[in-house]
Amino acid sequence: MTITEKPQQQYKVIGTRPIRHDGLEKVTGRAVYGADVKFPGLLWGAVLRSPHAHARIKKLDVSKAAKMPGVFAVMTGADLVDLESKLVDMGEEIDNLAYTTKKLMADDKVVYKGHPVAAVAAVDLNTAQEALKLIAVAYEPLPVVLTVEEAMAPGAPLVLDDLVGEHLTGEARNTNIAKHTRYEFGDTAKGFARAAVTVERTFKLTMVHQGYIEPQNATAQWNQDGKLTVWTSTQGAFNVRDAVASILKMPESNIRVIPLEIGGGFGGKIPIYLEPVAAVLARKAGRPVKLVMDRKSVFEATGPTPGGTIRVKVGADSAGNITAAEADLRYEAGAYPGSPVGAGAQCIFAPYRLPNSRIDAYDVVVNKPKTAAYRAPGATQAAFAMESVVDEVAERLGIDPLEFRLRNASREGDRRADGPIFPRIGNVQVLQAAKRSAQWNAPLGAPSAPHKKRGRGVANGFWFNGGMKSSCNLAVNKDGTVAMVEGSVDIGGTRASIAMQAAEVLGIPAEDVHPTVGDTDTVGQTDVTGGSRTTFATGYAAYLAATNVVKQMMGRAAKLWEIDESGIEFKDGTFFSKSDPELRLTFKQVAEKLDETGGPLSATGTVNMRGAGGAFSTQIADVEVDTETGKVDVLRWTVVQDVGKAIHPAYVEGQMQGGAAQGIGWALNEEYFWDDKGNMHNSSFLDYRMPTALDLPKIETVLVEVPNPNHPYGVRGVGEAPIVAPVAAIANALRDALGTRFTETPMKPSRVLAAIKGGTLDGAATAASSNGASRRGRR
């Protein structure tokens, strides 16, 4: 279902659902992924990883491995240049180069289980893995810190001896708090004093992984002239190139990064892990080297999204207006600074207009893998806390939860709690559409068995979306088709959504634009496919390139008709003479005459975008709880989202459904299961329980089109906002079903069952709300 704010221009291509250009290759298995890369003389690499979450390396001897037959190269941290501590912009990631290098391969200390210690290149994978067994490492285990509470406690063991924290009082040493920042407006004490109802709760979340199917991989090959080529699975070829150049201290122009098809990323394939390792091994071996992670390494040593602790306090007056809100967010950064707590802090109150607010955010290092982006990084955790508390405030005031959200909804011109003024946003329109949605107005229905209970929950979520740099090249073929090379790795059908924007300008079918994802030597700088920016920014680049093509084609038509270019106009794929109605040529007809009118015709579009326009996603969850087993079934789900303008509605719906599905997994089952030594005990897809199609209902979508004024077609990013609300929506549905307020993820059967039986399990805070389910009057 699509709701358009007001009638817009009628489009020929935009808003249609053509078959994706890369569909055939993908469904026939011909698409090339990183693991498919093969060359004559290719060696296999393998990485030795730390068995300890925190230990000093007392001795590292690779000599036996180096002498093993079939081994061509061995590397350790000593093969990477010791870079200075300096923050660099990696395009959607800000990294400290020194820590990035140490993360790639430890120097004298390992700081998480799975931390690379050494790597080998050999004739085949078995030989490489056998060689790893010959590497002798003597560790001195150190005390581990695994939670923000442990890490922030006085006298806690230090994860990083050299960390200089940025605290409110200035720089701090001997700390695990990498950063503490605060946002503050108004006077929260006065605001809470005016409140008729105040709710304060603390929430705990565990680390979860993006769960992409394709593991990280990288293949590196050096030419005799010192140039390096890297094939990899990444969300951004250019950020890989720039990062590898910084780490290997070589010019960017000497590195070509070829991005292959990507089997999922969700933010987790923005950082680098294997590329410099493959490059160093290949340089030492004098042959190309390929590395592919196994699933255990993906879980243990790539970047999940953080767990942590969030305290939220919200007060509202008797009329249902929020008078004040406070939040304290403490996120696990992993072993190196850089959790998404900043984004969480900036998002947590975004759906609300608040007269008084205060937010504290702590980035805390712990002995776990360095976290990475995961779809709206940091915002899902924040929304779990805020949307749960908002629900409880509404319940105590006896106000419908959607009505309470609408009453307090942020609008264009409101000041966000982190400072800036909102531009045009669709928050109110999304909430209104949720209120009108079929699910919200349908009865919940009776439980399917006497021992089951049903509940409905709703939650709202916000994500900023990104702009940044993108490039697109177009070349017109003489048959009237157009070859497109664009710099964004295709995730979620972005080849199609970018090509469609060019096709709309050119007045030709989407199928007549043939998109190719370029590499760092074939297209201009393009930032990562991330931040929900690709259809917005690279699509804009395609729009500009196509507009340039039309202008040039007008010149070609003018030549054919021997009239001045100013006498020609272009509409719906046809060039017209303004004065002679007989003179009209289609785009294809002008293309057929390219050789006669000047030869090849191509154009480039480049952008550095701002004004992405944020997105809101309200979600409705109907659940049924088995009170004998604690299992929660999702019966029905609706995602309502402000999508700006849906270029390819099927792919927008897919993003909304995918975000909801991942959020449901996060809510109900997914967690890193740790022991007290920092070992993960469920590092396989058998034990790390992600939802399958059998676990989920058909997820309904309502696309609310509130156009972004900063894009010619009104595009807003759609990929991240839909993962923000689901965890809270499930928690609110469980409260409705059981009368229990869950404050800890995942809300797995054992936790739900414990809450049903006694309400005493950590995370099931029942004391303040154990008076039974709050059936709302309309059902």
Place this chain on the structure above:
Amino acid sequence: MPTVFVPVPLRRLTGGEHRVTVPGATLRELVANLDARYPGFAAHVTEDGRLRPGMAAIVNGEATVDGLRTPLTEDAEVHFLPAVSGG
């Protein structure tokens, strides 16, 4: 004159002031004038003559793409916030 919303960690430099008005036709001029009035301010938001990596300057509600060269109007509203990374 542009209005600068002072980040909480930097209010120790401004004597606790939340908002200050500072002249500047560009972000670079504004930062220079801020630093003249509140010594140390520039070091927190810039590095090597550019915005610090990880720091976003928000002018009239939008993150700048021209960095310190961003032109400012008399009524501009400027925030210095941590850059947000997406996934």
